[in-house]
Amino acid sequence: MATLLLLRSPRLHRSLRPCTRPAVDVPLRAESHGARLLYPDHIPTTPLQKMLLAAGAAGMALYNPYRHDMVAVLGETTGCHTLKFLRDQMKKDPEGAQILQERPRISLSTLDLSKLQSLPEGSLGREYLRFLDVNKVSPDTRAPTRFVDDEELAYVIQRYREVHDMLHTLLGMPTNMLGEVVVKWFEAVQTGLPMCILGALFGPIRLRTQSLQVLFSELIPWAIQNGRRAPCVLNIYYEQRWEQPLTALREELGISPPPKHIQGLA
Amino acid sequence: MAAPRSCDLWRFCGRGWWRATGHCRLPGCRRSWPWATLGTRSLSQEKRAAETHFGFETVSEGEKGSKVYQVFENVAKKYDLMNDMMSLGIHRAWKDLLIRKMHPLPGTQLLDMAGGTGDIAFRFLSYVQAQHQRRQRRQLRTQQNLSWEEIAKKYQNEEDSLGGSLATVCDINREMLKVGKQKALDQGHTAGLAWVLGDAEELPFDDNSFDVYTIAFGIRNVTHIDQALQEAHRVLKPGGRFLCLEFGQVNDPLISRLYDLYSFQVIPVIGEVIAGDWKSYQYLVESIRKFPNQVQSFKAFVAYNKVPEGEAQASHVSFLAFQEDFKDMIEDAGFQRVTYENLTTGIVAIHSGFKL
Numbered sequence: 001m002a003t004l005l006l007l008r009s010p011r012l013h014r015s016l017r018p019c020t021r022p023a024v025d026v027p028l029r030a031e032s033h034g035a036r037l038l039y040p041d042h043i044p045t046t047p048l049q050k051m052l053l054a055a056g057a058a059g060m061a062l063y064n065p066y067r068h069d070m071v072a073v074l075g076e077t078t079g080c081h082t083l084k085f086l087r088d089q090m091k092k093d094p095e096g097a098q099i100l101q102e103r104p105r106i107s108l109s110t111l112d113l114s115k116l117q118s119l120p121e122g123s124l125g126r127e128y129l130r131f132l133d134v135n136k137v138s139p140d141t142r143a144p145t146r147f148v149d150d151e152e153l154a155y156v157i158q159r160y161r162e163v164h165d166m167l168h169t170l171l172g173m174p175t176n177m178l179g180e181v182v183v184k185w186f187e188a189v190q191t192g193l194p195m196c197i198l199g200a201l202f203g204p205i206r207l208r209t210q211s212l213q214v215l216f217s218e219l220i221p222w223a224i225q226n227g228r229r230a231p232c233v234l235n236i237y238y239e240q241r242w243e244q245p246l247t248a249l250r251e252e253l254g255i256s257p258p259p260k261h262i263q264g265l266a
Numbered sequence: 267m268a269a270p271r272s273c274d275l276w277r278f279c280g281r282g283w284w285r286a287t288g289h290c291r292l293p294g295c296r297r298s299w300p301w302a303t304l305g306t307r308s309l310s311q312e313k314r315a316a317e318t319h320f321g322f323e324t325v326s327e328g329e330k331g332s333k334v335y336q337v338f339e340n341v342a343k344k345y346d347l348m349n350d351m352m353s354l355g356i357h358r359a360w361k362d363l364l365i366r367k368m369h370p371l372p373g374t375q376l377l378d379m380a381g382g383t384g385d386i387a388f389r390f391l392s393y394v395q396a397q398h399q400r401r402q403r404r405q406l407r408t409q410q411n412l413s414w415e416e417i418a419k420k421y422q423n424e425e426d427s428l429g430g431s432l433a434t435v436c437d438i439n440r441e442m443l444k445v446g447k448q449k450a451l452d453q454g455h456t457a458g459l460a461w462v463l464g465d466a467e468e469l470p471f472d473d474n475s476f477d478v479y480t481i482a483f484g485i486r487n488v489t490h491i492d493q494a495l496q497e498a499h500r501v502l503k504p505g506g507r508f509l510c511l512e513f514g515q516v517n518d519p520l521i522s523r524l525y526d527l528y529s530f531q532v533i534p535v536i537g538e539v540i541a542g543d544w545k546s547y548q549y550l551v552e553s554i555r556k557f558p559n560q561v562q563s564f565k566a567f568v569a570y571n572k573v574p575e576g577e578a579q580a581s582h583v584s585f586l587a588f589q590e591d592f593k594d595m596i597e598d599a600g601f602q603r604v605t606y607e608n609l610t611t612g613i614v615a616i617h618s619g620f621k622l
Contacts, residue, residue, distance in 0.1 A: 043545075048531050049535055052531070053535050053538065056535055056539035057538075067542070073538065
């Protein structure tokens with residue numbers, strides 16, 4: 001818990017809410033009924049709120065795919081069982097258990113960019129940086145977890161989100177709609193998170209027929225095959241493997257190279 | 267922020283000193299606790315030790331202003347959409363009722379405080395325009411001729427369709443005013459509007475300059491409500507009217523429960539899905555419950571009258587009539603003939619007072 005607090009960017013947190021209990025039966029926030037704030041950005045929610053949020057987030061994500069925060073919210077509100085399963089998976093594996101213990105975060109403040117730049121071509125670190133540059137993304141655009149009611153599971157889902165970019169690098173998929181759908185298929189098979197499954201099933205709705213053809217004929221079978229073959233990707237301590245060549249890591253995980261260069265599509 | 271600090275100075279130097287003597291809104295003990303607060307309040311002009319509520323949080327008074335500013339900065343662009351979603355469109359009927367109650371005639375000078383996106387001001391202008399047209403038609407029907415000036419102006423398309431009315435929209439938040447100005451252009455309101463950036467506790471207007479002062483869904487966000495009321499009293503002309511549209515306490519227990527359920531369960535979710543902002547909307551629904559500081563007055567009532575706890579809880583619905591509390595506050599500021607009208611079983615109330 002302390003590591004989470006330290007690694008967060010400094011902000012004034014109103015997390016020390018005094019539990020003012022008037023004698024009157026004024027409806028209070030869920031937290032004042034006993035649920036404290038478990039981590040800095042925690043927003044306690046009732047089951048009804050979680051259901052409404054899940055439905056609303058799913059609808060909004062479909063209506064406006066640029067609302068990445070809605071996809072994140074959908075994941076948080078629907079994933080409680082799966083996250084527990086994933087956490088247990090992580091505990092069983094030695095590298096995963098180490099991650100749970102040390103709670104590393106991938107963000108611009110924790111990454112040593114100059115060191116990653118200096119790594120040889122073809123290494124994980126260098127390829128990851130290239131991926132960030134080519135697609136013009138940053139690891140800091142991930143919203144923090146808010147609606148998960150368990151502090152460890154909140155970290156698990158945060159780790160899953162940060163690993164998402166690493167998966168893009170491993171699978172060689174760009175961040176356009178098609179690439180995202182392929183990665184979602186991979187993640188759906190790997191993690192079983194309801195949000196991934198929903199994203200995998202409904203994501204293709206927004207693609208052009210040209211891309212759909214490629215998707216169904218080649219990319220999805222490839223993603224499913226690799227997803228089944230690879231061990232749980234959350235168990236890889238990426239921060240300790242920056243120097244490892246990407247091809248070697250792919251071999252270790254049993255990920256075959258992508259079938260086609262799909263930069264032009266979607 | 268400069269505004270709250272100058273407010274602090276102002277309070278202690280002049281206007282608000284009587285506030286420091288503390289008063290509770292109870293039938294038996296008005297202004298009877300001067301000793302309690304004078305001793306405990308420090309007169310430092312740095313960070314005030316005084317606290318106030320920000321929704322269900324307790325924050326220092328200096329902080330509340332900036333927090334509220336941030337909330338409205340975040341919600342400004344989607345403010346109207348969220349209003350529609352939160353009140354299922356009923357807020358339009360409430361605002362229409364307010365204008366109908368006001369019944370402004372052409373030539374009225376309106377100050378719409380916390381008027382941000384301009385809902386009240388636009389309705390006022392439409393109403394006044396319609397009234398002006400009716401008056402002209404009535405004149406023609408009774409075969410009174412228009413004056414030569416009016417006929418000349420008509421031909422030159424210069425006539426003032428508002429009859430000299432002016433709506434001044436004042437808000438502390440720049441973002442809200444921006445949205446309001448854009449809306450005015452979109453809806454075609456070109457004349458009769460003035461947009462002013464100002465603080466309700468310290469209005470940038472002269473004394474006795476407006477005929478009507480309205481504040482719709484804004485007064486619960488003000489840190490020092492009594493000061494805002496005093497300012498309202500100051501800027502109104504003698505004979506001017508104060509109108510406040512604000513959320514109130516629902517008296518019916520069943521509706522109250524449904525309303526609470528909807529407010530606390532559904533509204534923050536809608537805020538998150540549509541605007542990506544849970545916390546601002548949670549603040550908005552909480553601020554409705556905390557206005558005015560009913561907890562304090564209730565506890566005081568219990569303590570002073572030694573009411574047993576069980577009985578106190580049972581009677582809370584009838585006692586915590588915000589509408590009555592706020593009426594007293596308005597009377598304290600110097601307004602007379604203060605009345606209120608509950609709308610939609612008390613979910614909102616229109617308070618009205620006159621400066622005589």
